[in-house]
Amino acid sequence: MENLKKTPLNRVHRELGGKMVDFGGWDMPVQYSGVIAEHLRTREHSGLFDVSHMGEFYVEGEDAIAFVDKLTTNDVTKLIDGQAHYSALTREDGTVVDDLLVYRFDGGKLLLVVNAGTTEKDWDWITSHKADENITLTNASADYCQIAVQGKDALSIVQKLTDTNLEEIKYYHFTVGKVDGVDAIISRTGYTGEDGFEVYANKDYAEQLWNKFLETGNFGEETGILPCGLAARNTLRLESAMSLYGHEISDEITPLEANLGWICKLNKGEFLGRDALAKLKEKGLERKLVGFEMIDKGIARDGFDVYVNDKKVGYVTSGSPAPFLKKNIGLAFVPVDLANIGQAIKIDVRGKHLAAEIVPTPFYKRKGK
Amino acid sequence: MANIQENLHYSKDHEWVAVDGDVATIGITDYAQHSLGDVVYVELPKVGDTLESHEAFGSVESVKAVSEIFTPIAGEVVEVNEGLNDTPEAVNSDPYGDAWMIKVKMKNQGEADAMLNAAEYEEYLNANA
Numbered sequence: 001m002e003n004l005k006k007t008p009l010n011r012v013h014r015e016l017g018g019k020m021v022d023f024g025g026w027d028m029p030v031q032y033s034g035v036i037a038e039h040l041r042t043r044e045h046s047g048l049f050d051v052s053h054m055g056e057f058y059v060e061g062e063d064a065i066a067f068v069d070k071l072t073t074n075d076v077t078k079l080i081d082g083q084a085h086y087s088a089l090t091r092e093d094g095t096v097v098d099d100l101l102v103y104r105f106d107g108g109k110l111l112l113v114v115n116a117g118t119t120e121k122d123w124d125w126i127t128s129h130k131a132d133e134n135i136t137l138t139n140a141s142a143d144y145c146q147i148a149v150q151g152k153d154a155l156s157i158v159q160k161l162t163d164t165n166l167e168e169i170k171y172y173h174f175t176v177g178k179v180d181g182v183d184a185i186i187s188r189t190g191y192t193g194e195d196g197f198e199v200y201a202n203k204d205y206a207e208q209l210w211n212k213f214l215e216t217g218n219f220g221e222e223t224g225i226l227p228c229g230l231a232a233r234n235t236l237r238l239e240s241a242m243s244l245y246g247h248e249i250s251d252e253i254t255p256l257e258a259n260l261g262w263i264c265k266l267n268k269g270e271f272l273g274r275d276a277l278a279k280l281k282e283k284g285l286e287r288k289l290v291g292f293e294m295i296d297k298g299i300a301r302d303g304f305d306v307y308v309n310d311k312k313v314g315y316v317t318s319g320s321p322a323p324f325l326k327k328n329i330g331l332a333f334v335p336v337d338l339a340n341i342g343q344a345i346k347i348d349v350r351g352k353h354l355a356a357e358i359v360p361t362p363f364y365k366r367k368g369k
Numbered sequence: 370m371a372n373i374q375e376n377l378h379y380s381k382d383h384e385w386v387a388v389d390g391d392v393a394t395i396g397i398t399d400y401a402q403h404s405l406g407d408v409v410y411v412e413l414p415k416v417g418d419t420l421e422s423h424e425a426f427g428s429v430e431s432v433k434a435v436s437e438i439f440t441p442i443a444g445e446v447v448e449v450n451e452g453l454n455d456t457p458e459a460v461n462s463d464p465y466g467d468a469w470m471i472k473v474k475m476k477n478q479g480e481a482d483a484m485l486n487a488a489e490y491e492e493y494l495n496a497n498a
Contacts, residue, residue: 019406035432036407231406231433299410299430321409321432350428350435 007052008145008206016227023230024117026053031229038232039323042192043364046151047228047236048213051191051198052206055119055141057126059110063133068102068110071129071272073255075265079104084172084189087263089114089125090273094254094280098122099245101189103174111185113146115245129272145206149213149225150196150236152366157217157225158197162186166197180212191233193240193364239322241291241331241361247302247317248289248331256280257333258289259361287314288339291361292347294328296354300347306332307346307353313338316347322363329363330356371400371494374465378481379490380441385465388481393442396469397429397460400494405431408460411453413470418446420473422480427470429460442480444473 004027013020018029029050031038041047059068069076074087083104089097098118103111114122123139130137149158159166164177164186174187185200201209217225228236234244243249248258255264256277266278294300300319305312319330334345341360346353373379378386383401387394402408410430420426425437426446449471453459459468475481485493 030433031406034407036409235432297410298412299435301435321430323407323432 005053007050008203009050009052009210012207012210013050018227018229021230023053026116028053029227029229031231032227035229035231035235036323038226038228039235041226042151042194042228042232042236043324044151045223046149046153046157046217046225047192047232048210048217048225049148049150049228049233050210051148052145052203053116054146055114055116055122055139056144056200057112057114057123058138058140059112059135060138061133061135062108063135064110065108067130067133067135068112069268069271071126072100072102073264073271073273073277074102075268076102076104076110077268081106082173082175084174084187085263088249088255088260089122090255090271090277092273092276094256094273094276095251096245096249096253096255097125099243099249103185103187105176118245143203144200145203145209146198146200147206147209147213148190148196148198149217150190150192151194153217153225154194154196157213158186158199160216161212171195180209182209191242192236193242193362194236194366235320235323238318238320238329238331239324239362239364241363244318254280257285257287285336287333288336289317289331290334290339290358291363292330292332292345292356293359293363294347294354294356296356298347298349298352298354299328300330300349300356305348306334307348308338308344313345325363327363331361334358371398371403372465373399373487373491375487377465377487378441378484379487380439380484381493382439382441384438384441386441386481386484391475391478392447393444393473393475393481394469395440395442395471395473397438397464398490399464401436402461402464405429405434405436407432408457411457411460411470413449413453414446416446416449420444420446438470440471440473441484442473443476446471447474448472
């Protein structure tokens with residue numbers, strides 16, 4: 001446990017009674033008050049998340065856009081200053097090195113935000129693909145804290161701490177401003193299915209910002225903001241059917257199979273993995289990611305097998321109780337001919353084949369979106 | 370600190386046993402429920418099932434994980450707590466009371482006495498948890 005990496009908020013998590021676990025080499029809180037309470041509070045009011053373990057890379061220079069466009073599936077040339085998009089780093093064969101957010105700043109400088117457990121792998125991947133482009137790559141992961149304020153109260157909480165008019169920031173857009181007097185990137189993004197902001201700042205201000213968000217969000221009151229751990233982060237993203245690297249996408253899965261065709265701009269020009277993805281699309285997929293709901297009592301977990309007519313046809317990538325929907329849900333890969341809404345499937349729950357049904361995703365969609 | 374009740378017998382798998390005549394009531398400890406987190410589902414055996422010592426008799430599922438429950442006591446299941454179907458969260462709020470899981474007619478009376486007492490269980494937790 002000694003060698004675990006710590007975010008600048010580690011001490012705060014411990015003070016708040018966070019239950020700490022080893023998450024991909026990071027010492028992170030899996031929960032504080034309880035995953036169900038944290039999940040529900042985020043859906044109904046607001047939740048606060050430390051995501052400082054995520055990696056941040058800057059790509060600057062005249063070839064920055066062309067370079068990132070060559071390595072990622074989404075169309076970087078379409079981004080305008082102050083806009084971000086979801087994308088994937090793909091290999092030649094179309095499988096996924098990581099999923100990421102790409103932010104475009106003034107002058108075409110780009111910020112890539114990648115997963116914590118894959119930061120080093122991604123950095124090696126990106127730097128090894130630099131040829132003679134005129135770019136500067138900077139791994140700024142250790143310099144930043146990243147704090148997510150999520151839920152319908154998020155806007156009013158963050159607004160109290162900044163002069164920037166947050167209403168004007170559209171979803172998947174961002175601005176550079178001050179939060180509680182601290183220089184920050186204020187991004188209207190998140191991983192919960194709710195409206196909200198992700199705030200990036202120098203790590204030295206992590207505790208100040210975290211505590212300010214708690215205070216401004218009336219932490220401790222019945223409808224106040226709650227610090228949320230990784231468990232709630234996972235159930236919130238699963239209800240919203242967002243992919244988690246290593247589960248829905250991985251070294252062995254292409255984005256097309258994971259319903260991420262919308263981030264694969266196959267007509268944008270050459271990029272790493274384009275030909276493989278185009279070929280796969282032309283040939284037709286063999287398997288596809290679907291959402292399912294348990295009908296029988298029982299909970300599907302990651303890795304459980306999926307059966308149809310007593311034949312193993314696929315597996316669960318993520319499965320869990322859904323605290324807001326009060327159902328047991330999951331995502332699974334099944335053959336394309338079975339990937340239809342209403343299809344009956346069975347999940348092998350420790351030897352028992354329990355009934356489930358393929359349902360539309362996302363399982364949860366916030367009102368007004 | 371985990372709540373430990375006097376007058377109960379404890380296993381190293383974090384089950385508790387209360388003995389009344391030849392019937393043992395079995396549940397999981399406060400420490401166990403705390404480790405699991407929010408419990409959402411409890412799977413229990415049927416009345417009439419026969420259990421060997423240390424056999425898994427059911428499972429407790431939290432949002433995050435599933436954990437098997439083992440009986441420290443051999444015998445026949447004479448009652449199961451059906452209430453946990455509707456209120457699995459009782460495992461978190463009242464592990465030694467409302468959330469008892471099964472009652473077993475003991476095959477061997479001595480088995481409970483061989484378990485840890487409250488002080489020994491506390492010592493075990495301090496050393497291992």
